[in-house]
Amino acid sequence: MSFSTLGLSEKVLAAVEASGYTEPTAIQAGAIPYVLERRDVLGIAQTGTGKTASFTLPMITLLEKGRARARMPRTLILEPTRELAAQVEDNFNRYGVNHKLNVALLIGGVSFAEQDRKLERGADVLIATPGRLLDHFERGKLLLQGVDILVIDEADRMLDMGFIPDIERICKLIPFTRQTLFFSATMPSEIQRLTDTFLQNPAKVEVAKASTTADTVTQRIAAAEPEDYEKRAKLRELIEGAEDLQNAIVFCNRKRDVATLFRSLVRHEFSVGALHGDMDQRSRMTMLDNFKKGNIKILVASDVAARGLDIPSVSHVFNFDLPIQAEDYVHRIGRTGRAGRDGTAISIVTGKDEKALQAINETIGKELEWVGEPVDFSAPVEEKKSRRRSTRGQKDKNRSRKSKAEAQEAPVQEADSVPAGLEEQPMVPMHTERRAPARARGGRRTNQPKDEAIFRNASHIPAFLLRETRSKVQSR
DNA sequence: AAAAAAC
Incomplete structure (x- = not known):
């Protein structure tokens, strides 16, 4: 199978070849001919299957005829998150090198001015x-009656995020004569209803569901005490003990925990970045970019990074917290072991996680194996105080199990407290212009890092990367 | 107990 048999234009084929691709993936081979025939397409595919190129390549081919008019984009692609939208833009830039496409990216968190300019100039491709x-539409800056191709990507995720009413509204604003390409990893009933309403005689292209537990991913769980500082110590131990760690994503359930953990890892001189939805857009983009380029080895992230992001090779995924929804576990570990590469996923489990762990084991259809000693779920997991009173023996046993280094490690910073000198610090992320602790400024090191790639002085991180959202709000 | 997304 080769790209040349799919009906793509010469210019597109040249760009694909220049990118080094020779063989289409299953979803590309299945969907591209239908798109070029102007059929509606229902694509059922996970991320990481080459889904994006399955619509961008034929779209670029189709866009060769005709030209955009001011404020009337010719095509519209809807994405659930800003990062995914930006990724699709990258895709158009890469495969559209031989074309003069006007591509406009309409996402929140950045100024309207440039977006307006691009709309005014006439967009061939609108990614939003x-x-x-809808904000642009309501301001009258955008006319949707010229949209010829509508792409709805990651529909099931849009559903999770409560976007379906918006999607329905947008669909109704676009002429009935359009071509619609609809992608979803799963087909829950609400999504089925949506496709029944908005697709006309679609060609259904389904690619085999990527097995939830890719054989190339080694999955393990590691026990820790439930206190945050204990979990952070365990995480450092896991990172330092990891074999062949090239780069890693560390998932936390909550944004504030992303922030806290990020600061803690900076203090411990890891090469680390953070990503969550409350960070300003510029930081989000730059963090992701630096992580992709390898400037940052460890990315602490919320579930904003769990799905869809195209980070080609992550050697390790760590779950600082077990995800609340077992399904999210699958998405998180799907960040590693991609494209047949080896990957390792290690999750920290505490006495409070019994139910979450059960749910995950059920979802993936096997029992996760422990590294080190397992958590004793039969032990009471009430508040620490009551446990101390009721089961002193158990507690002492736990303490003696801890290594000396761990025991000596004072809580780096409690979730609710801030290290000295950073009292006024915003949640996320640390601001380097304030005085960081001596170690983070490259001062005396108490323990010599053994791996230069994973450990690094934090002082190189550009200040704007470490600025938090509130400054933006204050400046208004 | 969460996160994501417009201002």
């Missing part, structure tokens, strides 16, 4: 998250 798109 629903909120910002």
Whole structure:
């Protein structure tokens, strides 16, 4: 199978070849001919299957005829998150090198001015998250009656995020004569209803569901005490003990925990970045970019990074917290072991996680194996105080199990406290212009890092990367 | 107990 048999234009084929691709993936081979025939397409595919190129390549081919008019984009692609939208833009830039496409990215968190300019100039391709798109529409800056191709990507995720009413509204604003390409990893009933309403005689292209537990991913769980500082110590131990760690994503359930953990790892001189939805857009983009380029080895992230992000090779995934929804576990560990590469996923489990762990084991259809000693779920997991009173023996046993180094490690910073000198610090992330602790400024090191790639002085991180959202709000 | 997304 080769790209040349799919009906793509010469210019597109040249760009694909220049990118080094020779063989289409299953979803590309299945969907591209239908798109070029102007059929509606229902694509059922996970991320990491080459889904994006399955619509961008034929779209670029189709866009060769005709030209955009001011404020009337010719095509519209809806994405659930800003990062995914930006990723699709990258895709158009890469495969559209031989074309003069006007591509406009309409996402929140950035100024309207440039987006307006691009709309005014006439966009061949409009890539948007629903909120910002509707915002532009309501301001009258955008006319949707010229849209010829509508792409709805990651529909099931849009559903999870409550975007379906917005999607329905947008669909109704676009002429009935359009071509619609609809992608979803799963087909829950609400999504089925949506496709029944908005697709006309679609060609259904389904690619085998990537097995939830890719054989190339080694999955393990590691026990820790439930206190945050204990979990952070365990995480450092896991990172330092990891074999062949090239780069890693560390998932936390909550944004504030992303922030706290990020600061803690900076203090411990890891090469680390953070990513969550409350960070300003510029930081989000730069963090992700630096992580992709390898400037940052460890990315602490919320579930904003769990799905869809195209980070080609992550050697390790760590779950600082077990995800609340077992399904999210699958998405998180799907960040590693991609494209047949080896990957390792290690999750920290505490006495409070019994139910979450059960749910995950059920979802993946096997029992996760422990590294080190397992958590004793039969032990009471009430508040620490009551446990101390009721089961002193158990507690002492736990303490003696801890290594000396761990025991000596004072709580780096409790979730609710801040290290000295950073009292006024915002949640996320640390601001380097304030005085960081001596170690983070490259001062005396108490323990010599053994791996230069994973450990690094934090002082190189550009200040704007470490700025938090509130400054933006204050400046208004 | 969460996160994501418009201002």
